Amino acid sequence: MNPTHSHVVDGRRGLPAAQQPEWPDQNALRRITEELAAASPLVLVEECDRLRELLGAAARGEAFVLQGGDCAETFAGSTADAVQGTLRTLLQMALVLTHGASVPVVKVGRMAGQFAKPRSSRTETRGAVTLPSYFGDAVNGLEFTPEARRPDPARLRTAYETSAATLNLVRAFARGGSADLHRVQSWNRGFLTDTPAAARYERLAGEIDRTLAFMRACGVDPRQLHTTEFFTSHEGLLLDYEVALTRVDRESGRAYSAGAHLLWIGERTRDPAGAHVEFFSRIANPVAVKLGPSTTPDELMAYADRLDPDRTAGRLSFVVRMGRDRIRDLLPVLVEKAAGNGVRACWLTDPMHGNTFTVGGRKTRRFDDVLDEVRGFFEVHRALGSRPGGLHLELTGDDVTECLGGGRAMGVGDLRRDYASACDPRLNHSQSLDLAFLVAEMLQDAGETTGRDAGAATGRGAAQPASGGRDANLRRP
Ligand SMILES: O=C[C@H](O)[C@H](O)COP(=O)(O)O
Numbered sequence: 280m281n282p283t284h285s286h287v288v289d290g291r292r293g294l295p296a297a298q299q300p301e302w303p304d305q306n307a308l309r310r311i312t313e314e315l316a317a318a319s320p321l322v323l324v325e326e327c328d329r330l331r332e333l334l335g336a337a338a339r340g341e342a343f344v345l346q347g348g349d350c351a352e353t354f355a356g357s358t359a360d361a362v363q364g365t366l367r368t369l370l371q372m373a374l375v376l377t378h379g380a381s382v383p384v385v386k387v388g389r390m391a392g393q394f395a396k397p398r399s400s401r402t403e404t405r406g407a408v409t410l411p412s413y414f415g416d417a418v419n420g421l422e423f424t425p426e427a428r429r430p431d432p433a434r435l436r437t438a439y440e441t442s443a444a445t446l447n448l449v450r451a452f453a454r455g456g457s458a459d460l461h462r463v464q465s466w467n468r469g470f471l472t473d474t475p476a477a478a479r480y481e482r483l484a485g486e487i488d489r490t491l492a493f494m495r496a497c498g499v500d501p502r503q504l505h506t507t508e509f510f511t512s513h514e515g516l517l518l519d520y521e522v523a524l525t526r527v528d529r530e531s532g533r534a535y536s537a538g539a540h541l542l543w544i545g546e547r548t549r550d551p552a553g554a555h556v557e558f559f560s561r562i563a564n565p566v567a568v569k570l571g572p573s574t575t576p577d578e579l580m581a582y583a584d585r586l587d588p589d590r591t592a593g594r595l596s597f598v599v600r601m602g603r604d605r606i607r608d609l610l611p612v613l614v615e616k617a618a619g620n621g622v623r624a625c626w627l628t629d630p631m632h633g634n635t636f637t638v639g640g641r642k643t644r645r646f647d648d649v650l651d652e653v654r655g656f657f658e659v660h661r662a663l664g665s666r667p668g669g670l671h672l673e674l675t676g677d678d679v680t681e682c683l684g685g686g687r688a689m690g691v692g693d694l695r696r697d698y699a700s701a702c703d704p705r706l707n708h709s710q711s712l713d714l715a716f717l718v719a720e721m722l723q724d725a726g727e728t729t730g731r732d733a734g735a736a737t738g739r740g741a742a743q744p745a746s747g748g749r750d751a752n753l754r755r756p
C-alpha cells in the first residue's frame with residue numbers, strides 16, 4: 280500500500296487499539312498486508328451504498344434486517360455445504376419474516392470474513408499449560424498447541440482467500456437460481472424435517488407456491504423473484520487486515536472497506552477515543568457498533584458524531600446486546616438520547632452475547648433467553664415509538680447442539696453430541712426457524728401498532744451483489 284495514502288485510512292498512530300495480535304514476525308506482516316493492499320476488492324462501492332439505503336429503510340421501519348451466521352468462521356469449515364446451509368437458513372428465516380409481517384427483509388451474512396475474535400482473556404490455561412487464546416482463524420489456530428496458537432500473519436492471506444471463495448458461492452447462490460422464490464421448498468432439503476419448525480416451514484412454502492401460481496395465472500411477471508440481494512459483514516477487528524483491504528472510490532474520492540459490505544465494531548473495541556472508531560470514521564461503508572450494558576448515552580452520541588456526523592440514515596446501526604435481564608432497563612435511555620439528538624441509527628438486537636453461560640465447561644445460551652431479549656427489544660421500541668430495525672444472530676444451517684431449548688427442546692445432555700463452534704454457541708437450523716416464526720409475530724404486532732407501511736422500501740433484484748459495476752473505480756489508497 281502506498282504509505283502516504285495508508286495514513287488517510289489508518290489513523291492508528293498513537294491511539295489505543297484493543298484486541299490486536301502481537302504478530303511475532305513483523306516482516307511477514309508487512310509483506311502480507313502489502314499483498315492484500317494490492318489484491319482485488321471483494322465487494323463493490325455500489326453494493327455498499329445499496330446496503331446503506333436498505334438499512335436506512337430499516338431505520339425508518341420500512342424494512343427489517345436479518346444479520347446472521349457463524350460466531351467464528353473457520354477455514355476448514357468454509358465448505359460449500361456449510362456456506363449453502365447458512366445461506367438457505369437465512370433465506371428461509373427471511374421468507375418467514377417477510378410472509379408473517381409483510382415487511383421486506385434485508386439479508387446480511389456474518390459470512391465471508393468473520394475470521395477474527397476478540398477474547399475476554401489473552402491467554403487460556405489447561406492444566407499446567409498456558410497458551411495464547413484462540414483469536415480466530417485469521418490470527419491463530421484452535422488446536423491447543425504452542426505452534427497453532429502462535430499468531431501467523433500468513434493467516435490473513437488465507438482469510439482473504441477464503442472470504443473470496445465464500446463470497447463467490449454467495450453470489451452464485453443469490454443470482455444463479457438457487458435463491459429463486461419458486462424454489463422455496465428446496466431450501467428445506469437436507470435439513471431435519473421432523474421438527475415443528477420444519478413442518479411449519481413446509482406449510483408456508485406450499486402457501487407461497489400457490490401464491491406464485493396464482494400470480495402467474497394473473498399474468499404477473501415473476502422474474503424479479505428469481506434472484507435475491509445478499510450482503511456480507513464481519514467484525515472489523517484486525518486493523519492490519521482492514522486497513523490493507525481499504526480502497527478509495529475514484530468517483531467519490533471516499534474510502535471503502537473492500538472486504539465486506541458492512542463492518543461492525545465489537546463491544547470490546549468500541550472505545551470512542553480508540554483506533555477502531557477512528558478507522559471506521561474514515562470508511563464510507565455502512566457501519567455498526569455493538570452496545571453492551573455499560574454503554575452510556577454520551578458514548579452513544581460520540582459514536583453518532585464520529586461515525587455519522589451528517590446523520591445519514593443507514594450509515595450507522597447500533598447492535599444492542601444487553602442481556603435479557605437488562606435490556607428493558609438499559610435500552611430506553613439510549614433510544615431516547617438518540618431520538619432527542621436527531622440520530623437516525625438503525626437499531627438491531629443481538630440477543631446472543633448478553634445471554635451466554637457455561638455448563639459442563641461448554642458455553643451455551645437458552646433459546647428462551649434469546650427470545651426474551653428480542654421481546655424486550657420490541658417492547659422498548661414500541662413504548663418509545665421508535666423502530667426495531669432487525670436481528671443480529673449467531674446461527675448455522677447445521678444440526679449442532681450448542682444452544683438449549685427451542686422446539687426440539689435441546690437439553691444440557693445434548694450439548695456434548697454435536698458442539699462444533701470454534702467460539703460461541705450458535706442457534707441450529709431448527710432453532711433459527713423457530714425464532715423466525717416467533718419474531719414474525721412480534722413484527723406483525725409492531726406493524727399493527729405503528730401502521731408500518733413496507734411499501735417499496737426494497738425492490739427484490741434491484742441491485743444484486745454481482746461482479747462488474749464500479750469495481751473499476753476502486754483504487755488502492
Ligand atoms: O463472540 C464474542 C466474543 O468473541 C466471545 O464471546 C468471547 O468469548 P470469551 O469470553 O470466551 O473470550
Ligand SMILES: C=C(OP(=O)(O)O)C(=O)O
Pocket residue numbers: 350397514544545546547569600629632
Ligand atoms: C464479539 C462479538 O460480540 P460482542 O462484541 O458483542 O461481544 C461478536 O458478535 O462476534
